[in-house]
Amino acid sequence: MNAGQQSARRIASQNALSRDTVCISCRHRLASHASRRHASAATAAVAEEPPRTQTNPSNPPVTATGPKKAFQLKCSPVLSRPPVITRELTSFEKAFFLYQKRLNERLALPFTRYFYTKKETPGDIEWKRKRSLRRGTAARDIGAYNAYDDEKWNDEVLVGSKLGDPEDITERLILDAEGKDITEGEPQGDAETGGETISGDARAGEGSQKPVAEVNVERPASRITEADEQNDVKSLNRKLDRSLYLLVQNKDGQWRFPEDRVYGRENLHQAAERILLQAGGINMNTWVLANHPIGHYVNAFKSPILSKILPNRLVRTSRELEQEEYGEKVFFLKSRILAGQADLSQNEYKDKDFSWLAKEEVEKVVSKHYWSQIRNMLTER
């Protein structure tokens, strides 16, 4: 038995891993691991211990008299609302998709019309009429472009054209469902309509047909909501295509995720649920995803603070405690809001204000140090 193995066993048996250096679950795992005679891991863990304690040289042995010296152990639920709608495509993506669709026109098998409408039925006549307005193309979202006629080379759109925008595609589909000409809105002489001749043909063709029945299809709701226009940061209807995070302004005026100490023997998950309740009220349906944190924030105080911690009424195991605190360690737990809205009227931390912010807005309100430690756990969209 080598020395490393022995030391690991000793540590495990004497429970000598001090409480301040290794978390409970890690200690448990280390202990059980050492007893299983896989010593390499435990020794490695022990070898890593010294630098941790060295970062806080003023941390005295546990046996010292007087108030306990420690860090503030805090839990902070990162409550977020996931994106509700799809994101806006970049101009390159729009151009690329349109290009691929026009390529597809000549590479895919032709549309089998008679599989869907029988010959010389009203549906078939209507289909032919609409298709002739699109220069014989079956697709409705690529403009008036036919990959097989003489002008098939003219497959690029001009500067400022909206063709290929998802909004434009939606509008064309709805117009088509209403029985209207989908190339109508395009200006005369535009490349998409193939110049005046085609537009003229289309007009004439339409004039000779009987007017189609008025069908009004409901347009999809706007991607930009009222809350967006008013920039109402308290609303969850803002920025529907982004993740929004709940930030609160604490009693010192700092913007942070809601946070509180961990009391008694509660774990981080329980603490996160309690904090959401005590900070945001009961009118929120939330889900704390996991038991482990997704990030942490460490802040050392300039001078230690002697603080007296009163027991929390919601945590039965919490006791009154006095300790000298050298800094704070905040662990962030990921959580999602499923329904409801935050309400600070029942807030127990004297928070002044709250807001739902996207990632780049979070950067603007929080302190630089805080941002540097939370930025990587927030999703980009």
Place this chain on the structure above:
Amino acid sequence: MALQEVTSAFIKRMQSTQTPLKQAWKLQCLRTYATDPMQKELGELEESVHQATPTDAAGKRLSQYDPTQNAKQRKEQLPPSRYQFRSPRFYRGPLHPHQPLKSSDPASREFVPGPFTLPRLQQTYESTIAPDLMTLTYQHYPPGFERPQKGERLREWVGDSPYFKNRPRRGPRGYDVLPLLRKPITFRNVPKLERVTVHTMLKGAADDSAYLHVAGMVVQNITNVRVQTHAVRKSVASFGLRAGKHVSVTSELYGENMYHFLSKVIDVVMPKIKDYKGVKGSSGDSSGHISFGFKPEEVALFPEVEVNYDMYPPKMIPGLHVTVHTSATTDYDARMLLQAIGVPFYGKMVD
């Protein structure tokens, strides 16, 4: 949408900034969001640069510019280029002077265009489901912890026999195949959808090929992919199967087609099924592939079949098997991914 916007904006940024190329690239690739006031303003600014600020002459020139008209008014047609490369119809080996193009080249015979859209399900997966799955499946190990090395799972040949030397090792006791190992999930191996296989086997096809044709049309229409037919390999007299007869149809969906198909199945088809309970919890092959099925009357609920239901012989619409292949190595993870996407499961969950 015109790509010129992009290039001109890019050039402008390049000129205005003395920062290195990387910076400019980063600026260019900043995503714009519809609800982003800053970006919105920027976009309007660019628009105005293009359309309003140029002098009237330039604007007029733009509005009058019409490539087809120009081409028609040209007195002499442009000469055709001297040499046009044409990808050959046949591949005649690597030493042949006339080599076919790569399949990614648009001029290649094998080119498949696409993608045409950015599917909704894919966006949801990337923005919400993948980060959540990573958080949910994360396993914490203390710093410095090394996972215990598992012993070799294949058995050595132990003995004096000279034939044991370099002999491939034996499989484990009690298994035919090695079950997949589950690696801890990190940001590199979050379970994701890899492909979907839609399969249907038609009993009647051995006698009447019409079943095969109808099933092929149904599967092609609901999946957007041309089907592949499969022949019986071995005769089974009790099932009435003879070797060489084509009796089944599959289509494999990847990427865009897969996302569109799954979101259609989950959002539209499954809720319409009468008394639908969900997918059986015991489904799965214990290596991250989960299957479920649709009966013929449920297949008729697909929007693509609904739109021209009369065109199909009603008795011939087949039932389907759908297999979702995920990159997860256990059924537990695969099921979690599918549940996040919206597939309901019922009964006892078997991993």
Place this chain on the structure above:
Amino acid sequence: MALMRPSLRPSATLQTPHIHQQVRHATLLKRPKRPYTFTQLITLSDGSTFLHRTTSPAPIYKSTKDTKNNPLWNPSSQKLLNVEEDEAGRLKRFRARFGRGFDVESLEEGEEAREGEESVPRERQEESLLDMISSVGQEAEKKGKAAGKREEAKKSGKGKGGQK
């Protein structure tokens, strides 16, 4: 990420052998066959829309029953649980003929009057029930097929979710 590389496509990719040697045969490079696809707008029952690619030529697909109004996907929604399925209109026709007395009876049996439903005082319930029975009897006498009617009445209780 958006522009996926076309590597995952089911194309018959050329397997270039590592050992370059002349072959005498020629392999036909087939053009991949793909059905014509349209862009379709799907409108779900709550008004949300999305675009997808499909072989169907219909420009818009409007769904009446989907994840937004199915209780299986919305297990906590009381509103959806109370919605009874009456697609064929049989319940409606039954009620037009025999009134709503049987609804209350079935509610009492199940003992789960959900919120949002009016509860009828007990005496009035019995009254209405008696009315119902007598009227059913009369009608049955007229037409001479009481048994079938009663069975239908039993089947279509509200608590049983309007089975067919």
